């Protein structure tokens with residue numbers, strides 16, 4: 001059966017038309033379908049290419065095994081809706097992640113090695129404060145990790161080391177241990193890595209908060225870059241937002257400054273000079289960062305808004321400051337505290353140059369407040385809000401200050417209640433007061449709370465996975481560890497015809513000559529003039545999703561004009577991306593053509609030159625004037641659709657798009673691929689002896705990459721200590737490090753003298 005599928009997939013790649021044949025072509029708009037079993041709980045994931053999603057969990061007792069221990073990662077085949085376990089060496093528990101210019105992805109940091117029950121790995125560091133390795137779960141300390149994956153397809157050998165995770169901190173690692181760091185790409189493709197916990201906890205502070213800069217060594221207030229731009233530097237904003245500053249919300253702006261939001265504070269930050277410009281606080285005391293976890297996303301960048309970024313924040317929590325508690329747990333029963341239903345937007349760099357910048361209230365989320373809601377930008381420029389709960393926060397705990405006994409916890413370890421299974425759609429083009437809709441959307445019965453995720457798929461559907469507000473695997477509690485994925489079908493799946501474009505390039509540049517796309521007459525129905533005038537071309541990146549965020553998610557509409565042809569087809573004259581790499585950082589993206597709100601399938605391509613560094617910029621070529629032709633018409637079968645009609649309809653298989661996608665992936669693999677060696681470790685104590693593994697080859701020779709340069713790394717000399725042991729003394733030696741409450745058996749020291757705030 002597996003072999004048959006593989007053959008089918010390879011055939012599908014060659015012939016394209018067979019690709020989706022394994023599944024029904026009909027999808028009810030507004031519905032959820034069973035997405036299969038992800039094998040590991042989908043805490044983090046990203047779309048590698050048109051075929052594969054890469055999924056990461058934390059180290060826990062997943063029943064799926066790899067190399068004799070529970071799997072922490074898997075790769076999910078979209079066409080067959082099946083996952084295959086992947087080896088991940090170090091604990092990915094609450095890592096961040098980002099794309100690279102060449103189409104690879106990195107994940108950053110994580111937690112120390114842990115074993116069953118969330119206990120410190122049974123091979124601790126000499127200091128004993130954290131785990132270096134665990135022989136049962138087979139995970140190494142991931143707090144310094146930079147893990148790299150070069151996405152592959154079935155046309156590659158998925159088992160080849162170059163298609164697997166590269167995860168070896170003797171060769172490549174961050175300068176600082178980071179759990180819950182923020183990650184955002186700069187215009188040169190490098191990744192800013194900001195803040196985080198050193199090890200673990202509910203929020204990033206002791207209480208009272210007398211040492212906001214370091215919390216006795218438990219908080220990491222610095223930032224650094226990958227590839228490195230020098231030593232890690234302190235970010236004052238991290239100190240000023242102490243406690244509620246993990247997974248800071250970060251958006252690169254057109255000037256190269258970065259919008260950074262944490263606690264209730266906001267700033268524009270200059271990444272290269274570390275200059276901070278403070279902006280107004282979030283209104284109404286609403287916290288949007290973890291663990292309040294408000295949904296947040298940048299609105300689509302379009303010619304109509306002059307490519308001016310506006311960032312939208314929805315939901316989260318306005319719990320009083322004391323209620324957030326400390327590293328151990330919240331000081332109130334969060335599941336009884338309603339999440340915020342409010343939305344606010346901010347435009348940090350207005351097109352008119354105004355410096356009068358402040359948050360603007362937007363329409364409230366319908367139905368209820370939401371913590372851990374997540375925005376998925378759809379190709380039609382709307383934004384789908386899904387996942388999360390009506391009360392409480394992210395995180396999990398065996399107790400709160402108000403409920404000292406686990407047996408009295410109302411929802412097991414979950415600090416959230418009231419799962420919100422019905423998505424809501426936000427349309428930024430509609431006037432205030434009418435931007436939200438839930439019309440025609442079914443309600444999922446699967447709770448998607450802490451550690452859930454969602455991602456746009458190439459056909460315009462949305463993959464949903466995860467939920468695990470538990471210390472380890474727990475399938476019998478009220479909000480269990482969840483492996484079942486779903487796929488949600490937005491309203492445009494009511495269309496009986498999906499557009500098909502030919503001529504899609506494999507790369508998009510910043511400025512330069514325009515290119516032409518042709519839309520076939522069978523792509524639409526009715527007047528060609530009308531269809532052409534209502535067609536947009538967008539490039540879109542779904543990003544790296546975890547904890548209700550999609551790090552790096554962006555949609556940018558390319559400028560275009562058109563010429564209508566006599567046969568009912570029409571030619572789109574399309575500009576490249578605007579000549580500013582800060583608007584849409586270099587890297588992988590999908591291109592969609594959207595006709596009358598109905599998207600084509602997405603085609604993978606590379607934005608920029610595929611390399612780290614200043615991107616080539618060219619003047620924007622003028623587009624020819626649009627040419628109408630009366631009488632030309634489409635031959636598609638689209639009818640006027642209502643999203644809640646309930647009719648099951650089919651959509652056209654998009655041969656050209658799939659072929660183009662395969663071609664683009666091939667180019668990425670051939671030219672830009674970082675060919676990464678994977679070194680398997682046999683067992684815990686034997687790890688260092690396996691260092692003589694595959695030769696290291698890397699895709700670029702940037703001398704600023706201090707921590708990863710094959711020329712100065714000998715892979716044949718075993719280090720004097722375990723591969724995840726970064727220096728004499730070990731990571732556990734920091735005597736002042738706050739305990740990690742996510743380790744079940746560690747005494748809760750800080751609450752013994754914590755003051756009850758109420």
Ligand SMILES: [Cu+2]
Nearest residue numbers: 093094451547
């Ligand atoms: Cu987490």
